Amino acid sequence: MADLRTDFAGIKxxxxxxxxxxxxxxxxxxVAKAFDAGWGGAVWKTxxxxxxxxxxxxxxxxxxxTRMMGFNNIELISDRPVADNLKEIAEVKxxxxxxxxxxxxxxxxxxxxxxxxxxxxxxTGADGIELNFGCPxxxxxxxxxxxxxxxxxxxxxxxxxxxxAATIPVIVKLTPNVTxxxxxxxxxxxxxxxxxSLINTINxxxxxxxxxxxxxxxxxxxxxxxxYCGPAVKPIALHLVSAVAADPKVTIPISGIGGIATWRDAAxxxxxxxxxxxxxxxxxxxxxxxxxxxxxxxxxxxxxxxxRTLADVRGRALxxxxxxxxxxxxxxxxxxxxxxxxxxxxxxxxxxxxxxHQAIRRLPRDNGGPVVEIIEEACVGCNLCALVCPVQDCxxxxxxxxxxxxxxxxxxxxxxxxLAPRSEHFHTATWSKSR
Amino acid sequence: xxxxxxxxxxxxxxLERNFADIAPPLTPDYALLEATKCLFCHDAxxxxxxxxxxxxxxxxxxIATGNLRGSARVxxxxxxxxxxxxxxxxxxxxxxxxxxxxxxDEQPIKIALLQRHATDYVLAHKVQLFQPGKPTGKKVAxxxxxxxxxxxxxxxxxFGHAVTVFEAKPQPGGLNTYGIAEYKLKNDVxxxxxxxxxxxGVELKTRVTVGRDVAFEKLLADYDAVFVxxxxxxxxxxxxxxxxxxxxxxxxxxxxxxxxxxYRETKVGRRVIVIGAGNTAIDAVTQAxxxxxxxxxxxYRRGEADMSCYHYEYELAKRDGCGFRFHAVPQRxxxxxxxxxxxxxxxTSQGGETIACEMVIIAIGQGERAEVAVxxxxxxVFVGGDCANGGAEIVxxxxxxxxxxxxxxxxxxGRKHG
Numbered sequence: 001m002a003d004l005r006t007d008f009a010g011i012k013x014x015x016x017x018x019x020x021x022x023x024x025x026x027x028x029x030x031v032a033k034a035f036d037a038g039w040g041g042a043v044w045k046t047x048x049x050x051x052x053x054x055x056x057x058x059x060x061x062x063x064x065x066t067r068m069m070g071f072n073n074i075e076l077i078s079d080r081p082v083a084d085n086l087k088e089i090a091e092v093k094x095x096x097x098x099x100x101x102x103x104x105x106x107x108x109x110x111x112x113x114x115x116x117x118x119x120x121x122x123x124t125g126a127d128g129i130e131l132n133f134g135c136p137x138x139x140x141x142x143x144x145x146x147x148x149x150x151x152x153x154x155x156x157x158x159x160x161x162x163x164x165a166a167t168i169p170v171i172v173k174l175t176p177n178v179t180x181x182x183x184x185x186x187x188x189x190x191x192x193x194x195x196x197s198l199i200n201t202i203n204x205x206x207x208x209x210x211x212x213x214x215x216x217x218x219x220x221x222x223x224x225x226x227x228y229c230g231p232a233v234k235p236i237a238l239h240l241v242s243a244v245a246a247d248p249k250v251t252i253p254i255s256g257i258g259g260i261a262t263w264r265d266a267a268x269x270x271x272x273x274x275x276x277x278x279x280x281x282x283x284x285x286x287x288x289x290x291x292x293x294x295x296x297x298x299x300x301x302x303x304x305x306x307x308r309t310l311a312d313v314r315g316r317a318l319x320x321x322x323x324x325x326x327x328x329x330x331x332x333x334x335x336x337x338x339x340x341x342x343x344x345x346x347x348x349x350x351x352x353x354x355x356x357h358q359a360i361r362r363l364p365r366d367n368g369g370p371v372v373e374i375i376e377e378a379c380v381g382c383n384l385c386a387l388v389c390p391v392q393d394c395x396x397x398x399x400x401x402x403x404x405x406x407x408x409x410x411x412x413x414x415x416x417x418x419l420a421p422r423s424e425h426f427h428t429a430t431w432s433k434s435r
Numbered sequence: 436x437x438x439x440x441x442x443x444x445x446x447x448x449x450l451e452r453n454f455a456d457i458a459p460p461l462t463p464d465y466a467l468l469e470a471t472k473c474l475f476c477h478d479a480x481x482x483x484x485x486x487x488x489x490x491x492x493x494x495x496x497x498i499a500t501g502n503l504r505g506s507a508r509v510x511x512x513x514x515x516x517x518x519x520x521x522x523x524x525x526x527x528x529x530x531x532x533x534x535x536x537x538x539x540d541e542q543p544i545k546i547a548l549l550q551r552h553a554t555d556y557v558l559a560h561k562v563q564l565f566q567p568g569k570p571t572g573k574k575v576a577x578x579x580x581x582x583x584x585x586x587x588x589x590x591x592x593x594f595g596h597a598v599t600v601f602e603a604k605p606q607p608g609g610l611n612t613y614g615i616a617e618y619k620l621k622n623d624v625x626x627x628x629x630x631x632x633x634x635x636g637v638e639l640k641t642r643v644t645v646g647r648d649v650a651f652e653k654l655l656a657d658y659d660a661v662f663v664x665x666x667x668x669x670x671x672x673x674x675x676x677x678x679x680x681x682x683x684x685x686x687x688x689x690x691x692x693x694x695x696x697x698y699r700e701t702k703v704g705r706r707v708i709v710i711g712a713g714n715t716a717i718d719a720v721t722q723a724x725x726x727x728x729x730x731x732x733x734x735y736r737r738g739e740a741d742m743s744c745y746h747y748e749y750e751l752a753k754r755d756g757c758g759f760r761f762h763a764v765p766q767r768x769x770x771x772x773x774x775x776x777x778x779x780x781x782x783t784s785q786g787g788e789t790i791a792c793e794m795v796i797i798a799i800g801q802g803e804r805a806e807v808a809v810x811x812x813x814x815x816v817f818v819g820g821d822c823a824n825g826g827a828e829i830v831x832x833x834x835x836x837x838x839x840x841x842x843x844x845x846x847x848x849g850r851k852h853g
Contacts, residue, residue, distance in 0.1 A: 066471070262500040286475050292493065297502035392464050
């Protein structure tokens with residue numbers, strides 16, 4: 001059985017699955033129930049001067065019949081008194097000493113205010129502090145949240161203030177709503193952060209009611225941009241985690257956040273460098289019980305692949321993330337259709353013909369044989385047909401070997417290396433006309 | 436068996452087609468589509484409806500995430516007969532009947548097929564999901580190697596107790612091996628499922644009838660506990676003239692013959708009458724038809740609404756082209772001149788009538804076993820399965836076997852478990 005025990009910047013938890021700061025970590029009752037269900041840690045809903053929330057707070061993007069493929073919120077930080085939150089954190093920590101309990105904090109940008117909240121938090125016995133520099137709505141209008149996290153100097157400054165008072169690990173939560181997240185990550189490192197967590201939510205409007213023209217979620221007919229999250233944001237989060245993890249100037253651990261709903265998502269984040277994982281939307285959808293399959297699925301996968309600990313997996317995909325100019329131009333692919341599996345929907349033809357490279361030929365339906373075939377001399381190996389095909393493993397991308405050594409764009413542009421010959425159709429304007 | 440006028444034996448290909456899986460496995464694409472449709476209900480009605488209370492949403496979610504091993508574990512943890520239940524459970528009246536999508540006027544999630552998808556994976560990949568517990572030094576005898584007895588055996592082995600199973604038949608598996616319609620459950624699956632349990636270190640003694648070859652008192656003396664799950668006895672008889680004619684047989688004998696021989700070796704009459712209207716009667720009449728009988732007809736003394744078979748079983752028999760005679764009380768099986776069956780005399784509200792046939796199958800339920808007096812009030816004795824519940828489904832037997840294992844373990848270890 002795989003060993004999932006986690007040591008993240010000195011914060012220990014029985015597994016890498018933590019609840020992200022948000023509605024599921026608002027109270028003692030929720031966090032205790034989550035730990036009973038198997039969660040390894042929890043980042044408490046952000047504590048600060050209590051705020052007042054609006055009533056309509058969440059919006060959803062459904063994909064066909066699948067609910068909440070994307071999700072957003074205009075909810076602010078905790079609306080409960082600081083003292084109540086801290087008291088409950090202390091109580092959770094007392095009753096669940098082996099679980100990670102981390103306090104998410106957000107106060108006004110004053111040194112004394114940060115010193116005060118950090119000291120109060122440490123008195124609870126919390127294992128760590130997460131600085132909420134990412135919340136993109138509401139709080140940012142008041143000079144907090146992403147208003148801090150979007151400016152490297154502010155980020156660095158506040159981390160320094162916090163570190164002056166902190167005796168427990170300090171995690172800085174980063175906003176994705178910036179041009180280059182590594183600048184902010186480096187600023188956090190410069191300020192003395194012990195770890196990073198990313199991503200916070202992405203600025204968004206999830207939709208407009210076409211009967212009333214109210215943006216969603218509507219508050220009495222009006223809305224405001226909110227923080228987008230859920231499965232839809234995972235690819236963005238994976239990219240940003242990998243970008244930070246690969247930055248040689250960022251050597252501190254990274255807690256991965258953003259659309260994690262299954263053990264597969266989790267494994268991908270770990271492979272791209274995450275040391276722990278934070279989950280919120282999937283719990284808001286299906287409850288704390290999802291942790292059972294997160295743990296079971298990850299362990300079974302690790303057992304099957306022979307990975308004994310999380311360290312065996314962490315960052316394993318990172319060396320494979322590179323710049324485009326480092327990719328091999330002589331790696332050639334060709335689509336292959338397994339005609340026995342083909343159900344003759346012709347989606348591949350439509351996609352290739354209208355949306356890609358006109359490399360599939362249609363055959364008459366009335367002869368009972370195949371209805372599509374790859375035009376090998378026109379196929380650029382782009383994957384589109386395989387991606388749209390509704391049958392598993394019906395269209396596969398197969399490598400076409402050649403005798404040419406690998407050559408990258410960087411090398412080729414510098415006059416080194418040779419390109420393997422490509423189809424004459426690749427660059428001809430007449431190809432689609434001629435058909 | 437001697438049948439006066441046999442139906443022509445069908446070609447092997449036709450027989451294979453007729454006995455092919457009535458519910459073929461899902462493709463991986465379909466399984467994913469179906470699994471994704473599951474709403475993942477809390478306190479799910481499907482789980483409540485299952486006698487073994489399999490956490491259905493949990494195992495389906497695991498299919499959706501690609502954790503097939505974990506999915507099968509969720510199923511088999513509480514139901515060691517998860518493979519056969521996926522094929523033979525009356526899901527229309529259990530989990531699928533309870534699915535909340537029914538309330539939205541949609542088809543329920545295909546829970547049985549998803550269960551098969553997950554459990555087939557561990558069969559195909561020979562995944563050993565469970566291990567025997569640390570030996571406790573305690574010994575338990577189990578009478579009957581059917582779903583109840585072997586479910587009990589599996590969990591007793593997981594608790595670490597030594598288990599010896601006594602089975603009267605040559606093969607273990609009980610009605611899973613000998614009595615489930617061939618188009619629902621094939622023997623290779625039934626065998627593999629049993630083998631998984633035996634592999635935990637269960638000692639199996641076949642062709643041993645407790646009460647005849649070994650005394651029940653001996654079991655009580657030699658073992659720390661005894662679980663009795665030996666099912667029911669022979670099919671009841673009608674008590675009408677002609678029941679002993681060649682060409683008359685009971686449904687279980689007919690199905691057992693079919694299950695244990697190549698299809699072509701089970702002969703049926705050109706016209707077959709099945710007396711009774713329970714689920715076993717349906718299994719008999721449909722299989723007689725699938726073996727090639729020109730006419731296969733249920734004769735039942737009461738009306739359509741009184742039939743004890745499940746509605747979908749009735750529908751299946753009708754789709755198979757079987758006939759039904761209601762309010763027809765069998766009076767006499769008529770012998771033919773050549774020493775076989777010529778017909779069945781029935782009484783209806785219109786008076787007497789004779790239905791011509793060459794074969795009569797009796798399916799009016801099994802009687803209790805008479806060969807052993809089980810001392811049920813002895814605290815060392817536990818019972819489960821058909822002999823305790825009067826005859827129910829595989830899933831009930833499994834649930835009772837599992838529950839008994841827990842009770843036995845509590846008794847043997849002197850403490851409550853779980």
